Amino acid sequence: MKKARIGVIGCGNISDIYLKNSLNHEILEVSACSDLIRERAEEKSQKYSIPRTCQTEELLNDPDIDIVLNLTTPPYHAEICLSALNAGKHVYVEKPLALSRKDGQKILQTARENGLLVGSAPDTFMGAGIQTCRRLIDEGRIGDLVGANAFMMGHGHENWHPDPAFYYQPGGGPMFDMGPYYLTALVSLMGPVKRVTGSTGMAFKERTITSQARFGEKIKVKVPTHVTGLLDFENGAIGCIITSFDVWKSHQTGIEIYGTLGSLEVPDPNAFKGPVKIFRPEAGQWEVIPLKGGPTGNARGIGLADMAHALNAQRAHRANGEMAFHVLDIMHGIHEASVDGKHIQLKSRCKRPEPSARNIYP
Ligand SMILES: NC(=O)c1ccc[n+]([C@@H]2O[C@H](COP(=O)([O-])OP(=O)(O)OC[C@H]3O[C@@H](n4cnc5c(N)ncnc54)[C@H](O)[C@@H]3O)[C@@H](O)[C@H]2O)c1
Numbered sequence: 001m002k003k004a005r006i007g008v009i010g011c012g013n014i015s016d017i018y019l020k021n022s023l024n025h026e027i028l029e030v031s032a033c034s035d036l037i038r039e040r041a042e043e044k045s046q047k048y049s050i051p052r053t054c055q056t057e058e059l060l061n062d063p064d065i066d067i068v069l070n071l072t073t074p075p076y077h078a079e080i081c082l083s084a085l086n087a088g089k090h091v092y093v094e095k096p097l098a099l100s101r102k103d104g105q106k107i108l109q110t111a112r113e114n115g116l117l118v119g120s121a122p123d124t125f126m127g128a129g130i131q132t133c134r135r136l137i138d139e140g141r142i143g144d145l146v147g148a149n150a151f152m153m154g155h156g157h158e159n160w161h162p163d164p165a166f167y168y169q170p171g172g173g174p175m176f177d178m179g180p181y182y183l184t185a186l187v188s189l190m191g192p193v194k195r196v197t198g199s200t201g202m203a204f205k206e207r208t209i210t211s212q213a214r215f216g217e218k219i220k221v222k223v224p225t226h227v228t229g230l231l232d233f234e235n236g237a238i239g240c241i242i243t244s245f246d247v248w249k250s251h252q253t254g255i256e257i258y259g260t261l262g263s264l265e266v267p268d269p270n271a272f273k274g275p276v277k278i279f280r281p282e283a284g285q286w287e288v289i290p291l292k293g294g295p296t297g298n299a300r301g302i303g304l305a306d307m308a309h310a311l312n313a314q315r316a317h318r319a320n321g322e323m324a325f326h327v328l329d330i331m332h333g334i335h336e337a338s339v340d341g342k343h344i345q346l347k348s349r350c351k352r353p354e355p356s357a358r359n360i361y362p
Pocket of ligand 1: 010011
């Protein structure tokens with residue numbers, strides 16, 4: 001097994017779980033890390049025994065790095081991905097893949113031209129929760145797919161994230177921030193979407209930070225914060241998704257998928273486990289299905305490990321750039337539909353990734 005040497009760019013909030021989990025994957029070796037704020041890289045380097053901290057430019061030009069793990073904030077995703085690919089490195093990026101479709105396409109095209117891989121979060125769909133749902137759907141337990149509802153409603157991240165302004169700038173908002181979990185789960189379970197429409201709103205033009213580091217600071221909201229989309233899947237099923245940072249509380253959470261033979265309760269797509277329940281008319285009640293087929297703990301980074309295995313085995317990786325681009329296309333389509341007052345036919349498509357395999361998680 002050839003280890004993949006990882007260079008981490010962006011040592012903020014989410015980097016801890018990646019760095020912690022990378023220690024559990026024999027195939028991953030974190031060789032260097034960088035951050036605009038050097039102390040952050042130094043802190044992570046000490047905490048996780050990373051051999052080297054350096055400037056981003058240096059990391060990008062290091063011939064001993066195979067994959068750049070891009071954990072910067074969304075406005076920098078495309079720039080860092082493109083620099084990495086142009087420097088001959090594979091790249092795995094946090095969600096969303098990029099801010100614009102144009103940048104997303106450029107990333108995929110540059111990778112193709114250079115024979116390199118693009119991977120992208122989220123990888124939660126590889127967890128036991130959604131993989132159990134995948135098996136039930138593939139076994140025909142709910143019949144042909146009829147529709148789905150996906151709801152993520154809350155009041156934003158300014159009460160816990162130490163530096164939450166980016167959630168209210170382009171690339172943020174509830175759809176670009178949380179939509180990737182819900183849409184990736186839906187696409188991986190139900191296949192690609194061909195047409196979308198939607199409506200978007202913004203109930204609060206300004207936010208006040210109540211987390212500690214920047215307590216009391218105001219954030220100007222620059223993106224819609226209540227986003228409702230309708231999804232026409234290629235297979236004929238119809239989905240509805242609501243993502244919101246404008247709702248104080250809701251009973252409607254998570255994902256349900258409806259089929260001709262029954263209904264499926266899908267666990268929180270921002271986690272790797274959670275209850276999976278199926279309703280079939282002959283049983284007359286919801287039945288809890290034991291989870292199997294993936295990790296149940298916080299396994300963030302499993303998509304990166306799978307990409308490293310895929311490089312060795314020369315096979316497709318699951319949390320891949322094509323699916324991330326399709327999700328980006330859906331999210332833009334919903335926002336555009338609201339402005340233009342029409343349905344948007346999507347040009348992108350992707351394959352459903354292969355179900356998770358035992359050898360990719362510790
Ligand atoms: N925080 C979470 O719980 C969470 C969960 C899932 C996904 N994500 C995603 O992870 C990404 C990062 O989020 P975060 O919460 O860690 O943000 P953060 O602001 O805590 O960290 C981002 C880090 O990237 C650094 N950075 C930005 N641009 C850079 C550049 N050009 N070169 C080098 N370093 C650069 C910043 O200095 C910062 O330290 C986002 O895309 C976010 O959507 C975050």
